[in-house]
Amino acid sequence: QFVSLRQRILSAVQKNATRGDPRSVIRAIDQFCSQKEWAMNVGNEKGCILDSVVSEVNPATVLELGTYCGYSTVRIASLLPPYAKFITLEFNPDFAAVARQVIAWAGLEDKVQLVEGASSDWIPKIKEQFGIKTFDLVFLDHWKEHYLSDTKLMEECGLLRKGSVLLADNVICPGAPDYVEYVRSSPRYKSHYFRSHLEYTKAEENLWYLGIIE
Numbered sequence: 316q317f318v319s320l321r322q323r324i325l326s327a328v329q330k331n332a333t334r335g336d337p338r339s340v341i342r343a344i345d346q347f348c349s350q351k352e353w354a355m356n357v358g359n360e361k362g363c364i365l366d367s368v369v370s371e372v373n374p375a376t377v378l379e380l381g382t383y384c385g386y387s388t389v390r391i392a393s394l395l396p397p398y399a400k401f402i403t404l405e406f407n408p409d410f411a412a413v414a415r416q417v418i419a420w421a422g423l424e425d426k427v428q429l430v431e432g433a434s435s436d437w438i439p440k441i442k443e444q445f446g447i448k449t450f451d452l453v454f455l456d457h458w459k460e461h462y463l464s465d466t467k468l469m470e471e472c473g474l475l476r477k478g479s480v481l482l483a484d485n486v487i488c489p490g491a492p493d494y495v496e497y498v499r500s501s502p503r504y505k506s507h508y509f510r511s512h513l514e515y516t517k518a519e520e521n522l523w524y525l526g527i528i529e
């Protein structure tokens with residue numbers, strides 16, 4: 316019967332990756348998506364930029380908006396110090412179900428909390444539910460329409476501090492122009508973008524890096 320793309324990605328991980336080896340999980344997904352079928356994982360080119368930002372920030376607290384199949388979740392979790400708290404929010408229960416299994420295959424289930432639901436519902440509850448004061452790093456990779464509203468919501472909820480870093484995927488494709496406009500014109504943010512390409516393609520893309528300065 317019909318097997319969904321996310322199921323085929325999971326099968327590729329279970330077939331080709333070694334349990335407990337995050338790098339083999341990343342490699343298996345990238346090979347599947349470059350050789351078999353495109354999927355909206357951040358991919359290896361942008362993934363290396365993500366890795367460098369995570370390593371530089373060395374965050375004690377991380378929020379990922381948009382888990383999908385857990386590709387970037389595994390990349391981030393594999394670089395975190397043991398005491399770090401990492402929350403990833405996924406709205407789609409089918410994606411969340413696959414991501415849990417991909418994260419478990421990588422042996423990282425103890426490093427990350429996958430929370431199902433809408434970011435706008437969960438962001439106001441994070442402080443009390445997870446005992447987190449502010450986030451050192453936020454990776455925005457969910458839905459372009461919510462980048463700006465969720466960033467404002469995080470500000471309002473006091474989840475961002477001077478020095479917090481926001482890293483946003485897909486600011487060009489599909490594009491989040493209102494978000495880019497807001498952060499570029501705000502005195503609170505120092506922004507920088509990393510030139511890259513849309514995952515598994517040659518299309519121009521940027522990872523938009525934001526440092527909060529005030």
Ligand SMILES: Cc1ncccc1-c1cc(O)c2nc[nH]c(=O)c2c1
Nearest residue numbers: 355356381456457458484485488489
């Ligand atoms: C799906 C798609 N088609 C053509 C071009 C780009 C995309 C695309 C790529 C991504 O990296 C995405 N990340 C998070 N959320 C998305 O909706 C999303 C969509």
Ligand SMILES: [Mg+2]
Nearest residue numbers: 357456484485
């Ligand atoms: Mg993306």
